[in-house]
Amino acid sequence: MTDTSPLAADLAPRILAGDRRALARAVTLVESTRPDHRADATALTEALRGHGRQALRIGLSGTPGVGKSTFIEAFGMALVEAGLRVAVLAVDPSSSRSGGSILGDKTRMDRLAREPSAFIRPSPSSTHLGGVTRRTREAVALCEAAGFDVVLIETVGVGQSETMVAQMCDIFVLLLAPAGGDELQGVKRGIMEMADLILVNKSDGDLKPAATRTVADYAGALRLLRKRPQDPDGFPKALPVSAVTGDGIAGAWGDMQALARWRRDHGWWDRARATQAAHWFEAEVREGLLARLKRDPEVRRAMEDRAEDVAAGRVTPDAAAAEMLEWLKA
């Protein structure tokens, strides 16, 4: 495949050698929507497929204000100090609205950003969750090809981005701030059900008692959820951490490793990755079918003509749609 893409042929071996500049270039490539870039990106991911190894993919979700950047800095540094290579990717479908990415916070992770064995990549600006999704999946694959041990995929606690991130991760972590017991309901049940680990941050100083209470509340709530087959005893669990003092970070990492090991040993890791891959295949086909409606000039013209008839009341939306679907089949 790389025959047709000199760029992919140049980047692939460099990425496999762990070259961060080549990796950054490749991520930029997969973020692009230009057709020639897309072709290069496809050639590149195809060239890298099967090379490199599986990283531990950790999804991290938390609303603004829970201290996510500080946590990632502390957590990432702990991994780096343990001799691991760690990549951080951000997913924030809303970031284009605020004009900047959450990891424009790269500055708020200045220690980690300066580590040679770390790679930090802010969220691409796109209003389109489908686009962000594909780019993130490809970026994860690139990081794995580049030999990273851990890929941390960060997302803000809004909308569908958690579900999307959970469907590309081996472990899903929910980061929360200490709160009164009645705020527990603020976390959507759907998100709690995805969590493997709930970490209550800011468990230090004055907030420590509140954090302890919050951990107990969530531990109680987790026990009420149905037991999932992919969980060993004791999981999902809630733990206090402090990104500032570092308390609990090592323990949380130990739990993530234990969970990952158990899932590998019991077949859940491979099964989950296979299911995820099939899911993304289907999502891509759907996305591609819909994209054709917008991109193919002939299809667009046919759509516009019929939309006009519909707007003028000459035909019902449904009859026009049925006609259009026939046209597309032919």
Add this chain to the structure above:
Amino acid sequence: MTDTSPLAADLAPRILAGDRRALARAVTLVESTRPDHRADATALTEALRGHGRQALRIGLSGTPGVGKSTFIEAFGMALVEAGLRVAVLAVDPSSSRSGGSILGDKTRMDRLAREPSAFIRPSPSSTHLGGVTRRTREAVALCEAAGFDVVLIETVGVGQSETMVAQMCDIFVLLLAPAGGDELQGVKRGIMEMADLILVNKSDGDLKPAATRTVADYAGALRLLRKRPQDPDGFPKALPVSAVTGDGIAGAWGDMQALARWRRDHGWWDRARATQAAHWFEAEVREGLLARLKRDPEVRRAMEDRAEDVAAGRVTPDAAAAEMLEWLKA
């Protein structure tokens, strides 16, 4: 078209004559997903197109607990007593989960349900918003063909159902309960921006002062929103109502009529309906394309084969998707 559907040929004239039993039968037909029923439904909507007249379509959104059933009963009775025919359709994509429709509450509207000039239809059970959408649009068209003056489309305040309902209505009403000022933020900005009228219910007895404050809060919030071209001066507006005492109901109806008249006179009514029709055409085409993936046996087999290859790691999700899209084109 009705040549091919004896059922449609039978129902069409009866519906046009305002026969409620025929209407109920037709709504059941459009709710069905059976292919033969779909064909009948299409023939029927096509036969009825251009007949009947435009009803005033009012979307009504409100979370459980705001007294929606009681409000609809009071509002509907006021319309009936003014000599109008009113249809009530419920849209609740979540209702299949709880096992029952919100308008299983037909019993909670027992006066309205017994009126010969009223038609009440609970939400169909479907987990699929696309299906609920099509059925609701077709049911609205049926009610218009049956000569109803007002079609009230009720939805619960969750997820995407408001947006969907707003896109098939002439006027969108948000029903709220009295609340402390700090709860204002609980209403999503997106929903507020769709509202033409915010009604604060339960403005009676002990809750009256709280309702008055809530109205003032929302009136203030509405003033902060950008002025929309489709609004005359003074709209969108917030008003107190009481479904129990009837206070404010006549005034709210007067405001809805004034708004509808202004929009008709200034071209916004027709423009909105044309835009909505074009929107639903496009939505139907998208929906139909995706449905083909699931229904066409040959397509399904091709999808399953590739999904297996993807799950086994023999090909990336994206390469398999690209191949599948080529296959679909051929």
